[in-house]
Amino acid sequence: MKKQxxxxxxxxxxxxxxxxxxxxxKVSHEKRTKVLFDHYGxxxxxxxxxxxxxxxxxxxxxxxxxxxxxxxxxxxxxxxWAATAESACEAVHSILRARGATRLVKAKTMVSExxxxxxYLRERGIESLETDLGEFVVQLDHDHPSHIIKPIAHKNRRQxxxxxxxxxxxxxxxxPRVITxxxxxxxRHKYLEADAGLxxxxxxxxxxxxxxxxxNEGNSRFCLAATRCHIALVGIxxxxxxxxxxxxxxxxLARSATAQQLTVYNxxxxxxxxxxxxxxxxxxxxxLVDNGRTDVLASSCRDILRCIRCGxxxxxxxxxxxxxxxxxxxxxxxxxxxxLSPLLLGRRFPEKADLPKAxxxxxxxxxxxxxxIPIPDLLLRLxxxxxxxxxxxxxxxxxxxxxxMATSPAAWKAALACGHILNHLPARLIPVPALRAWxxxxxxxxxRGGEFRKWLRNRRGPPMPGxx
Amino acid sequence: xxxPGRTPITGRRVQLMATCLCDAFHDDVAxxxxxxxEHLGCDVAxxxxxxxxxxxxxxxxxxxxxxxVVRHTVRTFRAPDPVVTxxxxxxxxxxxxxxxxxxxEPDLGEVEELGRRTWELADFIVNGLGVRSWPGxxxxxxxxxxxxxxxxxxxxxxxxxxxxxxxxxxxxxxGEGEQCCGFGGTxxxxxxHISAAMGDxxxxxxRAANPDVLVSGDMSCLMHLCGLxxxxxxxxxxxxxxxxxxxxLKAAP
Numbered sequence: 109m110k111k112q113x114x115x116x117x118x119x120x121x122x123x124x125x126x127x128x129x130x131x132x133x134k135v136s137h138e139k140r141t142k143v144l145f146d147h148y149g150x151x152x153x154x155x156x157x158x159x160x161x162x163x164x165x166x167x168x169x170x171x172x173x174x175x176x177x178x179x180x181x182x183x184x185x186x187x188x189w190a191a192t193a194e195s196a197c198e199a200v201h202s203i204l205r206a207r208g209a210t211r212l213v214k215a216k217t218m219v220s221e222x223x224x225x226x227x228y229l230r231e232r233g234i235e236s237l238e239t240d241l242g243e244f245v246v247q248l249d250h251d252h253p254s255h256i257i258k259p260i261a262h263k264n265r266r267q268x269x270x271x272x273x274x275x276x277x278x279x280x281x282x283x284p285r286v287i288t289x290x291x292x293x294x295x296r297h298k299y300l301e302a303d304a305g306l307x308x309x310x311x312x313x314x315x316x317x318x319x320x321x322x323x324n325e326g327n328s329r330f331c332l333a334a335t336r337c338h339i340a341l342v343g344i345x346x347x348x349x350x351x352x353x354x355x356x357x358x359x360x361l362a363r364s365a366t367a368q369q370l371t372v373y374n375x376x377x378x379x380x381x382x383x384x385x386x387x388x389x390x391x392x393x394x395x396l397v398d399n400g401r402t403d404v405l406a407s408s409c410r411d412i413l414r415c416i417r418c419g420x421x422x423x424x425x426x427x428x429x430x431x432x433x434x435x436x437x438x439x440x441x442x443x444x445x446x447x448l449s450p451l452l453l454g455r456r457f458p459e460k461a462d463l464p465k466a467x468x469x470x471x472x473x474x475x476x477x478x479x480x481i482p483i484p485d486l487l488l489r490l491x492x493x494x495x496x497x498x499x500x501x502x503x504x505x506x507x508x509x510x511x512x513m514a515t516s517p518a519a520w521k522a523a524l525a526c527g528h529i530l531n532h533l534p535a536r537l538i539p540v541p542a543l544r545a546w547x548x549x550x551x552x553x554x555x556r557g558g559e560f561r562k563w564l565r566n567r568r569g570p571p572m573p574g575x576x
Numbered sequence: 577x578x579x580p581g582r583t584p585i586t587g588r589r590v591q592l593m594a595t596c597l598c599d600a601f602h603d604d605v606a607x608x609x610x611x612x613x614e615h616l617g618c619d620v621a622x623x624x625x626x627x628x629x630x631x632x633x634x635x636x637x638x639x640x641x642x643x644x645v646v647r648h649t650v651r652t653f654r655a656p657d658p659v660v661t662x663x664x665x666x667x668x669x670x671x672x673x674x675x676x677x678x679x680x681e682p683d684l685g686e687v688e689e690l691g692r693r694t695w696e697l698a699d700f701i702v703n704g705l706g707v708r709s710w711p712g713x714x715x716x717x718x719x720x721x722x723x724x725x726x727x728x729x730x731x732x733x734x735x736x737x738x739x740x741x742x743x744x745x746x747x748x749x750x751g752e753g754e755q756c757c758g759f760g761g762t763x764x765x766x767x768x769h770i771s772a773a774m775g776d777x778x779x780x781x782x783r784a785a786n787p788d789v790l791v792s793g794d795m796s797c798l799m800h801l802c803g804l805x806x807x808x809x810x811x812x813x814x815x816x817x818x819x820x821x822x823x824x825l826k827a828a829p
Contacts, residue, residue, distance in 0.1 A: 112766050119769040134752070426756050426777075430770045466767065468760025468774070469635065470724035471577060475754075484577075485676055491637030492677070503766030507633035511641035514596075515648040517625040527600060545765035549772045550803025553601045560594055560603035564610070564622055 139367035159480030162414035179317030183379035209303030215328035217308025254433030305331030421473035443473035524557030702734035709741035712824035719787035
């Protein structure tokens with residue numbers, strides 16, 4: 109029988125990688141819980157409120173997007189719309205080309221991963237350098253991020269120190285402070301040499317056109333301050349209605365993502381350098397990226413567009429902890445990725461229709477989500493979608509025969525009686541594939557089909573007529 | 577997930593939804609549920625046509641098949657009395673899952689009506705009947721596994737309150753209690769490696785707390801955990817909370 113790719117990936121995961129992912133996730137989750145419940149009497153009310161605000165945005169994007177565009181333009185920002193990954197990459201490239209720019213410094217942005225910007229620019233002779241430490245390591249290692257917030261959640265410090273040594277960044281030393289200092293020294297002058305800086309945006313406020321970018325390393329600030337051209341890649345769902353909503357969202361984001369009261373650096377960007385300002389970019393460009401999001405908006409899973417990319421659902425997810433982010437074959441891994449990644453593929457949904465199956469539906473992701481996305485419900489909807497579209501799903505038992513039995517009391521009782529044969533069959537001869545698969549890992553308890561009904565009859569006499 | 581706004585309990589008649597797992601494997605759990613409800617003065621009806629709540633197909637993605645089974649369940653439990661089930665998972669299927677897969681169906685209203693009067697056993701005893709403590713005696717160190725379908729519902733707290741109130745019970749905490757056991761319905765057979773790894777981790781945490789017995793409101797979790805433990809050659813003593821409540825009554829002076 110064919111196997112589920114995520115289960116196979118988990119089975120083949122190196123113990124060292126699994127330990128890095130598991131231990132890091134557990135610690136992140138525990139810190140997050142402590143901080144939220146220490147600081148707030150009822151964090152669940154805040155999550156519900158934030159969820160309502162983002163759901164409102166998602167359902168009114170048609171008014172908020174033009175409003176944001178108008179404010180951005182009034183602030184002197186040039187707005188570009190990108191329907192696809194290709195057009196988003198083209199937009200970045202044409203901005204750079206117009207300025208004769210060949211060196212770009214980048215702060216961390218998942219959208220740039222999503223659209224494959226790095227490779228696109230490299231092919232066109234433009235150096236695009238990651239300045240977030242984790243992303244820098246990923247780039248140096250020709251790897252991919254495995255977590256939304258912690259790109260190298262799958263690596264330990266020994267592996268990073270070895271990578272630095274191989275790349276001439278100093279003899280092996282896995283002291284985190286040494287690693288950080290070496291990256292810092294290498295990156296510092298790169299900012300000054302760069303022609304343009306690229307960031308994402310955590311939020312874009314519709315009423316003010318304010319872009320908000322948060323980092324813990326200050327690298328986005330360097331990208332902005334040292335270069336003359338700032339390009340922000342912004343998913344169209346990143347909108348917040350009002351500036352005052354930031355109070356709620358910045359507090360929830362920092363606590364959910366990294367268990368901080370506030371992320372260390374919070375950039376509030378209203379546009380390019382104004383007359384008389386000593387520094388800041390001469391040009392600010394915002395590229396509003398769709399790349400499948402309007403398809404998600406049109407689907408029954410539009411709630412996933414509330415996501416603020418905190419990664420809390422990854423950290424708590426028992427499947428992610430066992431499998432690691434790379435198991436999901438997607439820019440967005442874990443529970444949120446299992447919903448978003450297949451949907452962003454549009455008509456190519458079947459390629460990742462296995463992702464929504466990689467969940468025990470335990471609901472921990474919903475319990476920690478700062479915008480209260482009902483992720484298990486969305487995973488279930490996608491399972492139904494995959495089934496309706498006829499996408500094969502290895503290991504999921506066919507349900508037709510079961511449904512026939514479970515809608516006919518007579519057939520059900522007959523099956524309960526026949527099941528006793530299981531007590532006399534060796535496991536490999538069990539005629540039900542699902543039970544055989546169960547037996548491969550676990551003992552099956554003795555079959556006692558119908559015994560409860562017998563017990564009840566002996567106590568009470570035959571069932572009353574008319575009770576089904 | 578949360579309990580829907582529910583019909584308050586007025587009479588003493590209830591309908592038992594025994595669950596397919598109890599029908600096939602764990603008859604003593606269903607019997608214990610009957611005895612516990614009768615102890616509380618309930619008149620327990622058992623609609624004989626009952627089969628399964630419909631969850632396997634819902635979970636596996638075959639919602640059309642699942643809806644056929646849910647419709648059968650709605651017909652089977654059409655009497656107006658509350659439905660009580662010794663499973664947080666089956667209860668959640670009836671009051672949450674079924675409503676989800678019926679959201680575009682004309683008979684959604686009937687499904688929701690059943691959901692409003694469907695209760696997991698501990699939730700029914702504590703939040704339905706208002707019982708706050710349990711008589712009798714059960715001399716054991718109990719590790720209480722909070723099954724995932726009780727997240728956001730009244731069941732987890734109700735189970736802890738009832739079990740914790742029994743004379744002789746010592747509740748023991750274990751690590752990462754909020755984590756799933758790894759069962760997950762069709763997940764357990766489609767993702768055997770991850771499912772077993774999650775189960776082994778749960779067993780490790782439970783054993784480290786050294787309880788006399790692992791107790792849960794869901795036999796599916798216990799079947800998975802006990803099945804893993806037995807296969808590994810170190811069987812685990814586990815009981816459904818209905819069995820603990822019943823045995824406690826039997827030990828009453």
